[in-house]
Amino acid sequence: xxxxxxxxxxxxxxxxxxxxxxxxxxxxxxxxxxxxxxxxxxxxxxxxxxxxxxxxxxxxxxxxxxxxxxxxxxxxxxxxxxxxxxxxxxxxxxxxxxxxxxxxxxxxxxxxxxxxxxxxxxxxxxxxxxxxxxxxxxxx
Numbered sequence: 001x002x003x004x005x006x007x008x009x010x011x012x013x014x015x016x017x018x019x020x021x022x023x024x025x026x027x028x029x030x031x032x033x034x035x036x037x038x039x040x041x042x043x044x045x046x047x048x049x050x051x052x053x054x055x056x057x058x059x060x061x062x063x064x065x066x067x068x069x070x071x072x073x074x075x076x077x078x079x080x081x082x083x084x085x086x087x088x089x090x091x092x093x094x095x096x097x098x099x100x101x102x103x104x105x106x107x108x109x110x111x112x113x114x115x116x117x118x119x120x121x122x123x124x125x126x127x128x129x130x131x132x133x134x135x136x137x138x139x140x
Contacts, residue, residue: 005131006034008077014039014066016047016105017083020117023054023061024124032132038073042066049110053117056110079131098127 009018022037
């Protein structure tokens with residue numbers, strides 16, 4: 001059995017999109033995938049509307065704090081998912097990079113954040129199915 005895959009989610013402030021994506025991945029994949037998130041210019045706190053939106057969906061991210069993007073975090077990850085941070089993410093050979101175009105929830109209320117939360121969940125579900133399916137031994 002190979003090591004479990006690792007995913008790093010990166011957005012500018014690590015306060016909304018990347019926090020929601022990391023929380024969805026941890027919630028939906030359990031311990032099948034190692035999860036990290038970071039920001040190229042981390043905020044002081046996680047976006048309160050993102051915290052509320054995730055809480056409504058049964059996922060608590062209230063204790064999370066934005067973290068700075070480091071070269072080590074990228075190096076230690078198999079898949080790096082950028083979410084609106086442009087070229088801030090360092091590129092290493094052999095890593096897989098995905099760029100998800102997802103609206104930034106900054107300065108938005110809960111009504112505007114809910115569809116962003118739901119879009120991120122769908123993207124994360126697809127990623128899980130691709131890199132760590134729940135039942136890889138399925139037969140046709």
